[in-house]
Amino acid sequence: MKVQTLTRTDERFLTSDVFDRDQRVARPDHGTWDEPGRRIPIYHRCGVLVVGGGPSGTAAAASAAAAGADVALLERYNHLGGLSTGGLVIWIDRMTDWEGQLVVRGFAQEVFERLPADAIAGPTREDWGSQEPDKAGYWSHRTAGFHGVVTWSPTIDPERLKLLSQEIVIERGVKLIYHSWAALPIVDEKGVVKGVVFESKEGRMAIMADVVVDATGDGDLFARAGAAFVNDIEQADVHHCMNTSWLFGGVDMNRWIDFKTGRPDDHAAFMARGREQLKLFERPFVSWRNDIALFMGPRQSGYSALDVDDLTAVEVRSHRAMAAHLDYFKAHAPGFEDAYLLQSAPQIGVRHARRLVGTDGVWRHRWPEGRALPDEVAVSPAVSPKFPNISVPYGALVPEKLDGLLACGRHISCDRNSHGFMREIPQCWLTGQAAGVGAALAVRHGVAPRAVDIGALQAELLRQGVYLRPGAAVQPEPLVASA
Template structure:
């Protein structure tokens, strides 16, 4: 795939620790800000879909978001290219919340192939859409590029319409743990530390902050063959002529290769320009930096500094040498750092490479397209959202339980929408029944997901619920 090239591995800067290695904080009581049935921490794709699904099930739902907008990396991270939601036959398999959400966007906010072309293997169509991040392996897919501001607005209005209580500028800092179960979270805001209590919490932080701080087991291994472990900040250039630029790349491949070579020689790494939702805006989702941790503040700072310098270098090189970019200007650098991987939950179940053979998990709560036409669709089990031992919490999104190879696609935005919706449904059912999430009958989760428009494969197996902790 075209994202696997262009990775820069750099030496990490190490900060010298002060002689006084620790300070002591005084004990304090934390005021309770609110109580609810389901608390969702993190307003990225998984958190938004989880909160919407839970509220529509009748649960009193609160969502904590550290920024001033919803959507996470799909908006604030400028990952506005939404990966494949169709399989290699053109069938839309990630539906439910994802389908409704995208259908709510204004026509001018979505750029992608028409439905009639999904699954087409026509060489001309595939070549056209391959330049527009919507065809892979010679197959046209439903993977649109969207206006980030339109996505922020749509997400906000969907949640408010569902009755979700939103708290912006609230950083979910720590879980509230009682008798080995998560029963809320403490957040940091301008008013200090506050707590929100709930019998069920959805950790949608993307980094597994809550399950990790509550003591649940996780994994941090990565697949070095893939970009899923890289970190960078994306940006947009305005004032471009992307159709002219794409024609040049197609008609003068030798010149384009030389352009890339000289740029990489000068900058160390040069990213290709990608289309956006407008012909006059170019998207840069790299350059991708390896060897940095999204959990380390010094590393995060270094990535931001390098990304901004690379943005300036790209602008100069593209203006001088790339057709379509003579009048380019720096429109926006993403306000959110693009962390693809940090830690993953160790769950009751998981998505693993050996499961890419078309088998249906007995506790399936969603279906993901596979990495290539060589593989069948991938069944996603409910157990991948449920910690091995920790109760009161579900962990959908990019930190769900999976192996490093499967993480390469399970971290993508549509998969986060899909697993988030399942987590929201399960959390609402658990709260209503007064049971732990692992005790909710899988068949009941599946019925509710179908009512919300989700796509599922064959019926669940004989196991009504997951094994007890």
């Protein structure tokens, strides 16, 4: 098994081991079967239909409803939150920039204001942006200190986030539809998306909508509707890897961190022996509780998120790795003597499948500029202090040609370098909120999503608490924590 170790650079955030796929067995050709044509019932009609209830889809539905739209949200699982809940990606990447300013606001900020205090772990606001060595060093082992800077990168209780996400959309009058998988977009003779066909225990039905928001994460709807997309990857990044995350209970993460920091030679030997014995090997991360450890790997390369055999193979490897890690850590890792299997993620950790070809995008060549684009709908923290904050344009959500649809989440228009951070949960909240508001305004004014007035869009985003910079209809108030 080939193992590649990725190192941190100005264009990547975390160090990580990446493991190549097992050899694939070719799928035999079993022929075809002709599906008979049929007439299916229309289950619902609405102004905005959001397909996918992950971070971006939840934000899109909540924000479209807050902007006055009649909204439906279609989700294949029994919960909202996607990878941030069902995927156990409970470490929420940086919401502050390198100066300590909270730039991921709006829906994301509301989430953290409403989560119970015991469902969140992270540095206090006063420490955001601190470069004090002791503080930065402490938080570097607790997923919130990077490049010598303390950041707001909290870990959360996934069950609390599931419940809160659900209650927010219900409060705002969204029609929530669980256990339903969108199968096909409905496209009229003019090439405009008008709804979706979905499958559930009731069989095959349709939902008609004025605007559809594709929040599937893999671009399933825009691809099947004929929109252009790309799927090239950056090999020197984990953004293309897959895995199923898991949690161990009964641990003492403070003891583990003391071992890691106080006995570095022993820790290095422990990690080397783990790689040798287990092959697929991952280190633990802190969670929202000291007695629960998070494993967000091993990260596996060479598999396709669009191939059912590959998805199955990653699940099999990940679950086997979970059991093997428990045995190894219980036997050799301080703080893990009483560990037990708490939970494997019900959702596979897909980082990348397709990326939209939009009217614009988030591009690597713009990273050093730091300027607010005219159609800025979100601001993302940069990957390192070398770069300023990054402007996310509305054009990153708008298909180059397809009408009636907006995209949000990890499949927005961006290059493979920018995808490394635009796929993260805070950025998905941001682009979801922008797509939801854009869809609501398109319905309100009876125009195509690409024709939405940018000034009106920015004004509504600002009203909903999103951080935008000069060029927006209204200037945001600064929100900076003292270090």
